[in-house]
Amino acid sequence: xxxxxxxxxxxxxxxxxxTIQLALSALALGLVLGLLGALAKTSSHKPLQxxxxxxxxxxxxxxxxxxxxLIYFGTVQGLAALGEFLGVGSLELNPFAAGTIALGLCFxxxxxxxxxxxxxxxxxGHREAxxxxxxxxxxxxxxxxxxxxxxxxxxxxxxxxxxxxxxxALVSVIGLEEIMRRSQIAVTASKEPFTFYMAAACIYLxxxxxxxxxxxxxxxxxxxxxxxxxx
Amino acid sequence: xNWEVIYKYLxxxxxxxxxxxxxxxxxxxxxxxxxxxxxxxxxxxxWYVRALPYGYIFFFRGTPLLVQLFxxxxxxxxxxxxxQSVFWAGTTLAxxxxxxxxxxxxxxxxxxxxxxxxxxVVTMTLHTAAYIAEILRGAIQxxxxxxxxxxxALGMSRAQTMRHIILPRAARIGLPxxxxxxxxxxxxxxxxxxxxxxxxxxxxRTIIARTYLPVEIFFAAGVFYLVIAYVLVQAFRLLERxxxxxxxxxx
Numbered sequence: 001x002x003x004x005x006x007x008x009x010x011x012x013x014x015x016x017x018x019t020i021q022l023a024l025s026a027l028a029l030g031l032v033l034g035l036l037g038a039l040a041k042t043s044s045h046k047p048l049q050x051x052x053x054x055x056x057x058x059x060x061x062x063x064x065x066x067x068x069x070l071i072y073f074g075t076v077q078g079l080a081a082l083g084e085f086l087g088v089g090s091l092e093l094n095p096f097a098a099g100t101i102a103l104g105l106c107f108x109x110x111x112x113x114x115x116x117x118x119x120x121x122x123x124x125g126h127r128e129a130x131x132x133x134x135x136x137x138x139x140x141x142x143x144x145x146x147x148x149x150x151x152x153x154x155x156x157x158x159x160x161x162x163x164x165x166x167x168x169a170l171v172s173v174i175g176l177e178e179i180m181r182r183s184q185i186a187v188t189a190s191k192e193p194f195t196f197y198m199a200a201a202c203i204y205l206x207x208x209x210x211x212x213x214x215x216x217x218x219x220x221x222x223x224x225x226x227x228x229x230x231x
Numbered sequence: 232x233n234w235e236v237i238y239k240y241l242x243x244x245x246x247x248x249x250x251x252x253x254x255x256x257x258x259x260x261x262x263x264x265x266x267x268x269x270x271x272x273x274x275x276x277x278w279y280v281r282a283l284p285y286g287y288i289f290f291f292r293g294t295p296l297l298v299q300l301f302x303x304x305x306x307x308x309x310x311x312x313x314x315q316s317v318f319w320a321g322t323t324l325a326x327x328x329x330x331x332x333x334x335x336x337x338x339x340x341x342x343x344x345x346x347x348x349x350x351x352v353v354t355m356t357l358h359t360a361a362y363i364a365e366i367l368r369g370a371i372q373x374x375x376x377x378x379x380x381x382x383x384a385l386g387m388s389r390a391q392t393m394r395h396i397i398l399p400r401a402a403r404i405g406l407p408x409x410x411x412x413x414x415x416x417x418x419x420x421x422x423x424x425x426x427x428x429x430x431x432x433x434x435x436r437t438i439i440a441r442t443y444l445p446v447e448i449f450f451a452a453g454v455f456y457l458v459i460a461y462v463l464v465q466a467f468r469l470l471e472r473x474x475x476x477x478x479x480x481x482x
Contacts, residue, residue, distance in 0.1 A: 061414075061457040063421035066432055066449060073445035169295035173425060180297060187305065194306035201294040201302065208293040 005199060008186035012196075015182035016203055022099055022178060023165045029104030030164070031157075034111025039141075041112060042119050052112060059109035065170050067106055072098035072174040099171035107164050114156035118149040151222040158215035165207055179203055233444055237451045240438050244448075247434030248455045254348075254420045254430060258355035259413050265360040270367025271393070284364060291361035296419050299358055304350045304426045319343045351423035359416050366412060370405030371397060403474050410467035414460050421456075431455055 005012070040052030059067070075093050083091030093101075122145060130140040172180035183196040190196070269284040291299065307313045314320075321343030328335045342349045374397050382396040383389075424433030435452040439445050 058457065061460045062453040063418040063432065063456060065421040065424070066435075066453055066456065069432070069436070070445065070449040070453070073439070074449060076445075166295035169297040170422070172297070180295075180301075184301075192309055194302065194309040197298055197302040197306045201290070201298045204295055204298060205290070205293045 004195065006186070006190045006192070008182070008190070008196070011182045011186065012179065012199060012203065015177060015179040016207070018096075018176065019165075019168050019178040019207070022096060022103070022168045022171060022176070023161075025100045026103035026107055026164055026168070027161060029100060030107025030111055030160075033104060033108025034115050037108060037112030038115030038119055041116050056109045056112040059105055064102070064106050064167050065173065067102040068099060068170050068174060071102045071105075095171060095174045095176035098174060099168070099176055103164055103167055103171070106167070107160055110160050110163075111153075111157060114153050114160065115149065117156070118153035119145060121152050122148050151226070154215075154219050154222050158211075158219070161215070162208060162211055165211060166204065169204070232450075233447050236442055236444050236447050240442075240448065240451075243434055243438060244431065244451055244455060247429055247431040247452075248459065250348075250428070250430040250434075251417070251420050252459065254351055254355065254423060254428075255413065255417050257352050258359055258420075259363075259416055261352070261356040262359035262363050262416075263409075265356060266363035266367055269360065269364035270371065273364055273368035274371040288361045288364055291358050292365070296354070296358050296422050297425065300351065300354045300422055300426055303344060303354050304347065307344060317343065319345050321346065321349075347423070347426045347428045350426060351420075351428050355416060355420065355423075358419070359412060362412050362415075363409065366405050366408040367401065369408070370401035373404045374400045403471075403476070406467065406471055406474065410464065410471075413463055413467070417456065417460060417463065 037052045037055050040048040041056070043049060043052075072093060072095065075098070079091040079093060083089055126144050126148070127140060130144045135143065168178060169180045172178055172184065175181065177185075179200050183200040186196045187193045269288070272280050272284050273288070275281050307319070321341050323338060323340050325336070325338040328337060344350050344353065378396055378400065379392060382392040387395065420430060421432040423430050424436060427433070429437060431452050435448045438448050442448065
């Protein structure tokens with residue numbers, strides 16, 4: 001066999017599971033943040049617009065790696081103080097939580113723009129129709145805007161998810177035992193860096209392919225009943 | 232917030248920022264050159280030409296930059312033949328020019344992949360080339376077919392059409408996407424800190440190891456990144472306006 005993993009195959013598999021968990025939890029957080037950001041940006045209140053705008057601009061302008069490091073190392077003091085204040089001893093963020101927050105934050109900033117585009121793409125008449133029917137604002141959002149937005153935002157979100165999945169490798173820098181970290185450990189033991197980083201690359205490729213297939217199915221489901229526009 | 236520390240380490244941070252700019256500038260320009268033939272091949276009418284660069288693009292777009300960086304920096308040294316080649320250790324070009332009793336020692340050190348800067352530049356170039364190739368493909372395919380047909384009808388050869396009509400048009404169509412890619416590379420350059428390069432993020436981490444003030448220093452580094460990104464965006468906006476042929480077309 002070309003890839004002799006020296007018995008580290010199981011460790012890599014466990015790392016893959018951690019990577020998937022991290023990507024999915026960051027996705028959940030990022031979707032919420034992105035939705036809030038888009039709603040803030042498209043709202044009629046100036047301060048909210050400003051808040052959403054500065055969130056997406058600032059977060060998108062700073063490297064993901066810096067966010068990961070900042071959230072992991074930067075919150076140590078604050079959380080320790082908070083723990084003391086609450087009297088529960090020392091609080092600290094574990095790498096998984098820090099990675100989820102950092103990647104979710106970055107995903108949310110890009111998703112803000114995707115969602116905003118989708119909100120703006122929904123014909124104005126739909127909202128007016130809802131108002132004419134006497135629906136409340138939240139009802140219009142839940143029943144009219146969100147279900148339609150989903151279809152338009154899906155391709156953009158899919159791209160963002162692929163980027164997110166590759167960015168999970170960054171969290172290895174703060175010691176989370178995902179694919180990259182496990183490969184590094186295997187490399188230290190086996191002295192075969194190429195073998196294990198290549199194995200890691202193949203796992204990421206596999207994950208990307210699975211995500212692509214999943215996206216294709218979701219898109220097909222979301223756009224049922226719509227004629228596919230000619231490319 | 233301890234502003235004095237930021238002020239004290241400002242020169243160091245500037246040094247790191249300069250290295251970041253160097254990295255990104257070389258990578259995006261070299262990446263564009265490398266991507267040009269691939270992009271043209273990807274936009275070909277023949278499936279076998281299209282398929283040629285696909286494996287490359289699939290690999291570099293499907294795996295994280297961190298993995299690629301480690302593969303080149305740590306991974307290649309696994310092979311004895313690589314370690315002994317010129318690409319790994321680099322080489323020195325030296326020659327002594329003599330003219331009568333006058334002589335001049337010429338020596339140029341070319342670093343190999345063992346050097347973290349060279350390795351980071353090469354990896355980032357290979358990485359961004361895959362993305363730029365896809366941008367180019369999209370841009371070439373977005374050139375209105377009527378313009379290509381017009382060029383052909385005027386008697387231009389395929390190569391001439393490519394050079395005088397398709398590529399200049401595609402450059403204008405693809406420029407906004409290319410500027411996005413440059414910003415993404417600026418952010419990706421932070422990863423070079425993982426192979427011991429002291430660019431903006433690497434420098435910040437070194438300073439933090441000395442001062443134990445992560446919030447202040449990372450904040451300062453973040454501001455630097457924002458400023459560089461802002462300048463880049465403005466520069467590309469200017470370039471876009473300069474390249475625009477007339478006011479009617481484009482945005």
